[in-house]
Amino acid sequence: MSVCLKLTEATIKFGGLVAVNKVSFELKQGDLFGLIGPNGAGKTTCFNIITGVYKPTSGEIEFNGKLIGGTPSNKIANLGIARTFQNIRLFKSLTVIENVVVGGFLRHKTGLFGAMAYLPAQIRETEKLRAEAMELLKIVDLADMASARSADLSYGMQRRLEIARALATQPKLLLLDEPAAGMNPQEKEELNVMVRRIRDQFQLTVLLIEHDMRFVMSLCERILVLDAGTEIASGPPDAIRNDPKVIAAYLGQPA
């Protein structure tokens, strides 16, 4: 299987703080990869350098054989990386389906002047995007909420909507930032099934950050543990579970 995403000694510094320090890992096509670590370990920052929110200070990020370090966010999305956010960032006053249509917009071909004149080509394209969005909403089980305001959704629904919106960009790599946060055990179970289904249906590679160990361990095939910006362990769930360094990072150093 080909390499999808590869980080080589990726580093980012904010002033004197090294948020991510020489982190390297590799995702194969179709992987379900987990990124864990205590608070402030640099997980979300990792996402931010992959998706172009920040430019890495040094190191390389390679996506499908292309160096993408420092490319602007919107270009990254065009290359096929989509993400969700830890602190849900939906377009709050837009409806659920509109949120998803925005995600599909990057595949939109017709121009601004066409939109201003409301030409048939534009209408057709908008209709097509809405139909696609509706399909995605069915997958995340939000189809009956399509015309609700996204801010009115429950927490778990908002997280699922973020996934649908990300899928609308038709990504090859999906980054999920704490997708299960704030969900009850049943919702988590459903999410677990849903992520796998999405991965198989759209042939995605998934990289996810999560705090819930049970969720990560049951979902991910490989896991990387970060602490204070540095990699302390990586491997299959079972190996991570018993790694003394990981236990120390979570429970504190034995005196």
Place this chain on the structure above:
Amino acid sequence: MAGLELSTLPQQLVNGILLGSIYALIALGYTMVYGVLKLINFAHGEVFMIGAYAALFASWGLGYTPNNAMSGSNPINLLIMLLASMTLCGLLGVLIERFAYRPMRNQPRIASLITAIGVSLLLQYGGQLFLPSSPAPNIDAKVNPYQDNITIPLRPVDGTLVAAAKQLEAKQIETKTAFDGYLERTKESPFQLSAAGQPFKKAAQDAERDLRTAEGKAEASGLSIRLPKGQMIMLVTTVVLMALLNFLVMHTKPGRAMRAASHDFDAASLMGINVNSTITFTFLIGSALAGAGAMMNATFLSGTKIDTFFGMLPGVKAFVAAVLGGIGNIPGAVLGGILMGLAETLVVWAGYDSYRDAIAFIVLIIVLLFKPGGLLGSNKVEKV
């Protein structure tokens, strides 16, 4: 247009600092409110305007009415005017906060900004309905007992040039008398002279011009700085007020609460700080300082006309000063105020009088684009 006349530069710098101290006083109000509420108090310039009116009415109350002005003055009058202005402005600030800003606190920031613009327009145009503004009055100069200047000579006047000017003076008097005598004789007006009178007129004019040129040269050869005593008092008062403010903010309980609220509003309220009274306090102090600035501006910068738009430009400039220094940062506001005062006088000195009001906006745009945190502020990054 004088061009870049270096000899007048020191005087201009002094004027700039004096003007800047007023801007600094107003800027403190902007910066304190922004620090705590993250709100640009658009109506602050109008509080300043009301302060100038308060000082005007106080001076009228003391007997310096435009028609029947008392002569002579004493420092107590100035103090009464200052207190009147500070009290009224402080109260106005608190009222504005209570009735216009507090109900908006849970709304998006833009909504409070719009309310602030509304309050500002209301005070400007509503004030027009009952405050005297056409013609714009000014505070009687006689209220200020400190009219004279302290002169600091930097370079003595060139003696030979003075002597030369003195000599020309005799000639000027002589030609002038001759011309006056001629007018007396023929009963002609100086504007409708017959041909016979023209040489007299020309001689008088030439002598006058020569004299003024020579005097100008003599004056320019020396270098001195004039410090109007009134404005010095203004500067000293400003420094005293700032020292008081510093004490208040750094060493008293409300000051500590204010700093805590400006650091983290929500955390401060969770720690049991009464944010409402802290905000009231902030508005009280900030507005009172603007009132002090307004009173001194209207009293010591002689001939300042007061109308309901009086606060608009100083308000904008002081806001820019606060941004320049780093909004939310108290020493920054003082630094920014002085820099704005200097920038303005330097623009005038360089001969671009008509751009003196534009310079504020130009500085603002440059600062916000290149160092949005201001000189002493910090740049915050949005967390993703």
Place this chain on the structure above:
Amino acid sequence: MKFWLGRTGSILLAFALCAGIQLLADQQSDFVQRLIVLAGLYVTLAVSLNLINGITGQFSMGHAAFYQIGAYTAGFIAMKFYAGAKLPPELWMILSLLTGAAVASVAGLIVGLPSLRLKGDYLAIVTLGFGEIIRIIVQNQPAIGGAYGLSVAPRFEMIWLVWLLAILCIAVCRNLLKTAHGLQFLAVREDEVASSAMGVNVTRTKVTAFLLGSAFAGAAGALLAHFEGFVSPKMFTMDVSFIIVTMVVLGGTGSITGATLAAIGLFFLPEKMRDLPNFPLGNLVATGIGIVIMVIGFRHIAANFHGKMVERVLRYLAILAIAVVIALVLGPIVSKLPTLGVPVEGAKLRMVVFAVTLIVLMLLRPQGIFAHHEFSWAWLRKVLRIDTDKKVTA
């Protein structure tokens, strides 16, 4: 085919409407004609600013600058080229309109650039500052009349063109919002980071909004110049920008319907004030007290009453009635007081009304009258149904 029929129909309808307005205006006095023209221009200005402020969320307060640039551009090219061009007036006006729009949109591009780095109130201040800088620069250019202004020859009174521009502006904004393209603008307003992660080119979206918005304002300026036959920096002060912002905010940021109706309403209401006779200051004070009572009462009801819709409306009406009665009773009484008896000119109330509207609106309904809603028959039905629903559930 059906599409093109409908489209041609609506274009013809727009022209017919404009022709109707022109015919109607022709029978009116010069003063009324002027009002009709200015109302049309303000609709254009408010709707175009709404594209920047409401739809894209970039709070701009310098719209008068684009209006001014358009007006001066039209004035300047008319001064230089009109005599030599020998064009029919209609064609000349359309050229002038396009030139004004083009030059203003270049300025819009320049102002749009700071919006890439600044947000919210900072952007508001910078755009306001930009507007003032433009005005001061124009004031200092003797070549275009400096502070005295520039007379624009010839004068054209094409009222139909003014309203055609307004309709075009409304149509363009509405069309945008109906397509996926418009969602891009809304997405930028809602969350820049998330839109960018979804592949939206935030930079281009913001700049496009500024370009389009300023182009319409510039075109409106060109029409103003030819209608008045004169332009001067005094016509484009900060107050003009504030008025346009008020219209957008009053209508509901983001709502084209709201911006249009607020522009017309806020334009005509203060114009009517010019006809007010002088009245004692006491009446004004009493009105002020009445407004305060109304605001406090309304806010109290909104916060504490959760009963039936009808009862709620009744309570609002009761408060309103109390406020009106208090104002009416108090007026003559306080006017007896010596200082409050002085007469006030009704004409001076124009900006006061703006200010009070702005404050009261923010206190009672900060999202604007229409909030983010647009007028459509479906929306109207929905509003009415919600009301009946509430009655049932309560």
